[in-house]
Amino acid sequence: MQTQEDNIHFIDGFPIPVCKYARAYRHKTFKADASFSYCAAKQERYYGFAGHLLINLSGMIKGFTFASASVDERDVAPEVADNIHGLLGADKGYIRPELTQHFASKGVDLQTPLRRNMTDNRPKSDVNRLMRCRRNIETVIGQLSDYFNVQKVRARDLWHLSHRLTRKILAHNFCFLLNKQLGNPPLQFELLIKC
Numbered sequence: 001m002q003t004q005e006d007n008i009h010f011i012d013g014f015p016i017p018v019c020k021y022a023r024a025y026r027h028k029t030f031k032a033d034a035s036f037s038y039c040a041a042k043q044e045r046y047y048g049f050a051g052h053l054l055i056n057l058s059g060m061i062k063g064f065t066f067a068s069a070s071v072d073e074r075d076v077a078p079e080v081a082d083n084i085h086g087l088l089g090a091d092k093g094y095i096r097p098e099l100t101q102h103f104a105s106k107g108v109d110l111q112t113p114l115r116r117n118m119t120d121n122r123p124k125s126d127v128n129r130l131m132r133c134r135r136n137i138e139t140v141i142g143q144l145s146d147y148f149n150v151q152k153v154r155a156r157d158l159w160h161l162s163h164r165l166t167r168k169i170l171a172h173n174f175c176f177l178l179n180k181q182l183g184n185p186p187l188q189f190e191l192l193i194k195c
Contacts, residue, residue, distance in 0.1 A: 007086030008057040010137040011094065013073040014145070015039045016066060016165075018048035018153045029156055037069035040093075048153065051165070052076045053144075054084070059136045059187045060176050064169050066162070074099050084108060089134045139187055144172055147189060 018034050019027045024047035027034075034048045052073060054063030063080045074096045081088055085107045094112050103110040111130055114120045120127065144150040148168040155161035176186045184191045 006056065008089070008133070009054055009062060009081065009084050009087070010057075010089045010134050011052070011054050011077055011081055012091060012134075012137045012141065013050045013052045013076075013093070014141045014151070015042070015046050015069065016049040016051050016151055016153060017046040021045055021047055030158075033068060033158060035068040035070035049161075050076075051150065052080045053137065053141060054080045055137050055140050057133065057136070059140055061140065061169050061173055064165070066165060078102055081108065087111060089130050091134070136187065140172070143187070143189060144168060147175075148172060 015037070018030050021044070024036065027047065030048070036045065036047050037050065038045050046069065048069050049066045050069045050071065050073065051064065051066045053061060056062050062084070063082075065076060065080055067076050074094055077090075077094060077099060081103070086109065088103060088108050088110045090110060090112045092113055092115060094110065095115065100110050113127060113131060148171055150165065150168050153161060155164055175189050175192060178192060179188065180186045182191075
């Protein structure tokens with residue numbers, strides 16, 4: 001049985017720095033894999049990787065990967081959102097006509113807010129509702145960062161890093177399902193502490 005949650009997804013990326021920016025040129029552990037990039041949300045440069053996350057409407061993580069920080073999130077999006085259908089909400093960083101066409105050919109409607117110099121024919125109320133719903137992915141990224149320390153890299157190689165990130169994604173989904181089972185709002189993890 002499919003629900004509305006199976007037809008509406010959101011995608012976003014977040015930084016995973018491997019060391020402080022000032023030490024990046026001396027850092028040797030991920031020399032072949034990590035790279036420099038800029039995080040617009042934090043307004044800072046960093047050295048490391050970028051995590052790419054896909055959630056459904058209620059906030060359950062449905063897809064995740066990470067890549068070198070310099071890899072454009074629009075290039076990773078088809079891999080992360082490979083097995084979905086319906087609506088895919090994203091931020092302005094995912095605007096690319098070729099990406100929209102790629103998703104359209106797979107039965108996915110990619111919707112993003114448009115830049116100021118672009119004409120938007122969509123009803124403003126629909127765009128605002130989409131952006132309100134998209135805040136869930138910011139909440140999930142915040143939880144992964146605050147509760148599960150996903151942005152702290154303590155691994156020494158890609159194998160251990162990928163498994164560490166996978167465990168954190170599984171832990172988040174476990175908390176999500178536990179909250180749902182208890183009848184709590186699924187993303188309010190603070191309620192699990194009171195149990």
